[in-house]
Amino acid sequence: NRFHQNIMTDLLFTEKDLITSLKDYITAEQSKLERVKKWAEKMDALSVTATQDPEGFLGHPVNAFKLMKRLNTEWAELESLVLSDMSEGFVSNLTIQRQHFPNDDDQVGAAKALMRLQDTYKLDTSVMASGDLPGETHLGLSRLTVDDCYDLGKVAYSEADYFHTELWMSQALQQLEGGEEPASAAADAVTILDYLSYSIYQQGELERALEYTRQLLRLDSTHQRANGNLKYFEYQLDKQKKVEEDEKKEEDDEEGTVREEEKTKGERGTADYLPERRKYEQLCRGEGIKMTPRRQSRMFCRYFDNNRHPKFVIAPVKEEDEWDRPHILRYHDIVSDAEIELVKQLAKPRLRRATISNPITGVLETAHYRISKSAWLTSYEHKVVDKINQRIEDITGLDVTTAEELQVTRWQNYGVGGQYEPHFDFGRKDEPDAFKELGTGNRIATWLLYMSNVSSGGATVFTDVGAAVLPKKGSAVFWYNLFPSGEGDYRTRHAACPVLVGNKWGE
Numbered sequence: 001n002r003f004h005q006n007i008m009t010d011l012l013f014t015e016k017d018l019i020t021s022l023k024d025y026i027t028a029e030q031s032k033l034e035r036v037k038k039w040a041e042k043m044d045a046l047s048v049t050a051t052q053d054p055e056g057f058l059g060h061p062v063n064a065f066k067l068m069k070r071l072n073t074e075w076a077e078l079e080s081l082v083l084s085d086m087s088e089g090f091v092s093n094l095t096i097q098r099q100h101f102p103n104d105d106d107q108v109g110a111a112k113a114l115m116r117l118q119d120t121y122k123l124d125t126s127v128m129a130s131g132d133l134p135g136e137t138h139l140g141l142s143r144l145t146v147d148d149c150y151d152l153g154k155v156a157y158s159e160a161d162y163f164h165t166e167l168w169m170s171q172a173l174q175q176l177e178g179g180e181e182p183a184s185a186a187a188d189a190v191t192i193l194d195y196l197s198y199s200i201y202q203q204g205e206l207e208r209a210l211e212y213t214r215q216l217l218r219l220d221s222t223h224q225r226a227n228g229n230l231k232y233f234e235y236q237l238d239k240q241k242k243v244e245e246d247e248k249k250e251e252d253d254e255e256g257t258v259r260e261e262e263k264t265k266g267e268r269g270t271a272d273y274l275p276e277r278r279k280y281e282q283l284c285r286g287e288g289i290k291m292t293p294r295r296q297s298r299m300f301c302r303y304f305d306n307n308r309h310p311k312f313v314i315a316p317v318k319e320e321d322e323w324d325r326p327h328i329l330r331y332h333d334i335v336s337d338a339e340i341e342l343v344k345q346l347a348k349p350r351l352r353r354a355t356i357s358n359p360i361t362g363v364l365e366t367a368h369y370r371i372s373k374s375a376w377l378t379s380y381e382h383k384v385v386d387k388i389n390q391r392i393e394d395i396t397g398l399d400v401t402t403a404e405e406l407q408v409t410r411w412q413n414y415g416v417g418g419q420y421e422p423h424f425d426f427g428r429k430d431e432p433d434a435f436k437e438l439g440t441g442n443r444i445a446t447w448l449l450y451m452s453n454v455s456s457g458g459a460t461v462f463t464d465v466g467a468a469v470l471p472k473k474g475s476a477v478f479w480y481n482l483f484p485s486g487e488g489d490y491r492t493r494h495a496a497c498p499v500l501v502g503n504k505w506g507e
Contacts, residue, residue, distance in 0.1 A: 135456030289466020457500030
């Protein structure tokens with residue numbers, strides 16, 4: 001998605017300007033109509049008087065002159081007034097701004113992101129439609145209309161995702177039957193039922209597909225496709241009844257269980273969900289593997305001075321164990337709010353779609369599963385970057401001169417659902433050397449600094465061991481990717497969960 005925070009914020013203010021321009025146009029039109037109305041009322045009163053005694057009225061020379069003048073001049077002026085285009089300024093402004101607007105691909109991407117959030121966080125469709133999301137704190141402007149739900153269903157249908165097609169078309173139908181009026185004529189009950197019956201049929205539920213088809217035909221008995229589907233579904237059901245009853249019951253029970261489980265989890269009705277994906281989504285929701293009380297009792301918080309490092313003797317840093325195997329540490333209050341704002345301001349102008357190293361070619365490229373914006377900052381650009389790098393070196397004892405540039409990443413949700421799915425930070429033996437150009441070898445360790453809190457979602461999860469680390473502004477999480485031998489620690493496989501509400505900054 002090409003819309004990062006700066007552009008999305010600009011779009012908000014662009015829309016505000018367009019609304020102001022639209023209101024100016026409405027005011028101008030109302031003023032024009034008011035002038036026309038007053039002239040019409042004046043002419044109406046005059047005409048009533050004049051036509052009661054035409055000869056007597058025209059017998060007055062002034063009235064005769066004014067009639068000639070009105071028909072020759074004033075009606076022409078009125079014509080010009082009526083034909084005057086008050087919308088020119090608004091239309092011109094709109095035309096100029098449209099080149100920066102999202103396109104169809106952007107809208108589809110945002111719709112798919114909403115469904116990805118729905119799956120990951122097991123959100124009920126009606127809850128998403130109401131806009132009442134966990135951690136949601138803003139103005140209550142986030143409700144999805146009948147048309148919105150219908151459009152989401154159409155996007156799912158275009159992707160052959162019949163599971164989400166059913167969910168969102170069902171929600172659209174529910175709101176329609178609840179009395180909500182659609183803004184578009186396309187989102188009517190017949191069209192929605194048509195999508196519903198077909199998407200349910202594609203999921204193998206003939207009886208329900210047949211019921212929705214009959215419901216459609218009760219509204220429009222001449223619907224050609226529905227009449228054809230009715231016969232086809234009845235024929236298919238009749239064939240099913242010829243199958244031995246016990247076998248049918250066993251198959252229905254098995255399929256029904258799988259389907260019910262999928263709906264409960266809010267997952268896609270496909271068979272390509274890997275166990276890691278399920279574990280990833282569980283951890284993002286705060287479920288999954290938990291540390292035993294015995295292991296938990298060995299986790300501590302402490303003041304850390306890194307063997308009496310001169311900078312930490314008087315002011316040691318606050319260190320906390322987040323996980324034991326692999327050892328994941330969190331350092332609290334590592335950067336100040338002022339430093340965070342400086343880094344953000346440095347990064348904002350250059351935020352770009354983040355890239356990953358292709359495991360086959362070694363070439364950096366964008367990937368559908370890494371949906372975030374990144375910018376790279378060097379220590380010579382600003383003293384705050386140098387200070388942070390030096391702080392990392394002082395705390396970890398690692399030489400940052402061989403570290404990569406400071407990568408500032410923004411995982412945003414503006415309907416984008418930013419995430420980075422399970423990956424390793426180190427290069428594996430079966431990959432081309434992704435770090436060859438750096439001339440520094442493999443990545444020894446990862447330092448992840450959180451520069452914002454997140455209202456909901458956005459955890460960093462370790463899928464192999466079941467650890468989940470929540471964003472906390474000003475804190476940093478640190479772990480080693482390699483063993484002392486130089487071998488990769490495969491337990492460090494981790495992922496960034498999508499941000500449900502809010503925005504997440506990290507570096």
